[in-house]
Amino acid sequence: xxxxxxxxxxxxxxxxxxxxxxxxxxxxxxxxxxxxxxxxxxxxxxxxxxxxxxxxxxxxxxxxxxxxxxxxxxxxxxxxxxxxxxxxxxxxxxxxxxxxxxxxxxxx
Amino acid sequence: xxxxxxxxxxxxxxxxxxxxxxxxxxxxxxxxxxxxxxxxxxxxxxxxxxxxxxxxxxxxxxxxxxxxxxxxxxxxxxxxxxxxxxxxxxxxxxxxxxxxxxxxxxxxxxxxxxxx
Numbered sequence: 001x002x003x004x005x006x007x008x009x010x011x012x013x014x015x016x017x018x019x020x021x022x023x024x025x026x027x028x029x030x031x032x033x034x035x036x037x038x039x040x041x042x043x044x045x046x047x048x049x050x051x052x053x054x055x056x057x058x059x060x061x062x063x064x065x066x067x068x069x070x071x072x073x074x075x076x077x078x079x080x081x082x083x084x085x086x087x088x089x090x091x092x093x094x095x096x097x098x099x100x101x102x103x104x105x106x107x108x
Numbered sequence: 109x110x111x112x113x114x115x116x117x118x119x120x121x122x123x124x125x126x127x128x129x130x131x132x133x134x135x136x137x138x139x140x141x142x143x144x145x146x147x148x149x150x151x152x153x154x155x156x157x158x159x160x161x162x163x164x165x166x167x168x169x170x171x172x173x174x175x176x177x178x179x180x181x182x183x184x185x186x187x188x189x190x191x192x193x194x195x196x197x198x199x200x201x202x203x204x205x206x207x208x209x210x211x212x213x214x215x216x217x218x219x220x221x222x223x224x
Contacts, residue, residue, distance in 0.1 A: 004150075032209045043111075044151070044199065044215040051209035086150050093164050094206035095141065096213065098150030 002027050002091045006099035013077050014107050021072040021102050023061075023087030032090035033070040035061055036098075039083045047072075047085070057081070077106045110134070112216035114200050120222045121190055129185040129219045133202030140183050141213065142175055143199040151199050157183060158206065190223045197221075 003026040013019055025031055035047040048056045050063040050070060061072045070087060087099040113132040121127050133140050138159055143151035153167040157177045165175070172190075177183040187194055197218040207213045 006150075009148075034209075043217045046212050049209045088150075090208060091153075093156075093166070094139075094208075095153045095156055095164060095167070096143075096151070096207055097153070098143075100148065100150050 002089060002097050004087050004089050004097055004099035006085075006087055006102050008102045009100070010103045010105065012105040012107060015079055016076050019072075019074045019077045019081070019104065019106075021085050021087075021104065023070045023072065023099060025068050025070060025087075025089050027068075027089055027091075029092070031063070031065075031070075033061075033063060034088045034090070034096070035059070035070075035072050036086040036088055037083050038086070044086070077104075079106050079108055082106045112200055112202050112214050114198075114216040114219050116219060117217065118220045118222075120224065122224050123190060123192060125190050125223075127187050127190055127221065129187075129198050129221070131183045131185070131200030131202075131216060133181065133183070133200070134214055135181075137202035137204055137214075138180065139203045139206050139211070139213075140177060141201040141203075141207070142183070142185050143201065145197045145199055145218070147196075154185070154198075156206075163206075187221075190221075192223050195221055195223045 033050040037047040088096045140157040142154040156164040160180045172188045200216040201213045203211045203213045
C-alpha cells in the first residue's frame with residue numbers, strides 16, 4: 001500500500017530554534033515526494049519537491065530511501081513559518097497521497 | 109494570472125439533498141483533480157481528469173459521487189443523497205499534465221460542505 005505517515009500532529013518551537021517535520025512513506029519503486037504548506041487562510045501550495053534538491057524559504061528535505069523518510073528541516077525557525085505542513089507522495093496512478101499533516105507553531 | 113477557483117466557498121445542505129460543487133482550473137491545464145479533506149486529515153484523492161475524460165475515479169467513495177468535465181475545462185463534482193459523513197472540504201487542483209515532479213499541482217481554495 002502507498003502511504004504517507006506524519007507522526008506529529010503539532011510541533012511547537014521557539015523562534016530561532018531548529019525545526020524537523022517528520023515524514024515516512026511506504027512505496028515500492030522510485031518515489032516522488034513533496035512538501036506542501038498551508039498558511040492561515042490561504043490555499044494549499046507546493047513548498048518543495050525532492051527531485052529539485054533546493055532550499056525554499058530556508059527549508060530543505062532529503063530523501064532517505066533506506067529509512068523511507070523525507071523529513072523537512074530548517075535550521076532557524078521564524079514566526080512566519082507557522083503553518084500546516086503536508087508531506088505527499090506521487091502514487092503509481094498519477095495522483096498524490098497526503099499525510100495527515102503537522103501544524104508548526106513558532107513561538108516568539 | 110488567475111489561479112484555480114471553486115464555487116461556492118461554503119455550502120450547507122440537509123441530509124438527502126443533492127449538491128454540485130464547481131471548479132475552474134487554470135487556463136490551459138489539462139489535468140484536473142478533486143480531493144476531499146476531512147477534519148484533521150490530509151487531502152484524500154477522489155478523481156482525476158485528463159482532458160474531458162476521467163482517467164482515474166478510484167477514489168470516489170460510492171455511486172452517490174459523480175464528476176464531469178464536459179469541455180475539458182470547468183469541472184463539477186456532484187453528490188446525490190448527501191449524508192452527514194460527506195461533510196468536508198472539497199479541494200480542486202489542476203496541472204499542465206499529470207502531477208509529477210515536473211508538473212506542479214495548483215490547488216483551489218476549497219468548498220466547505222456541511223450536511224446537517
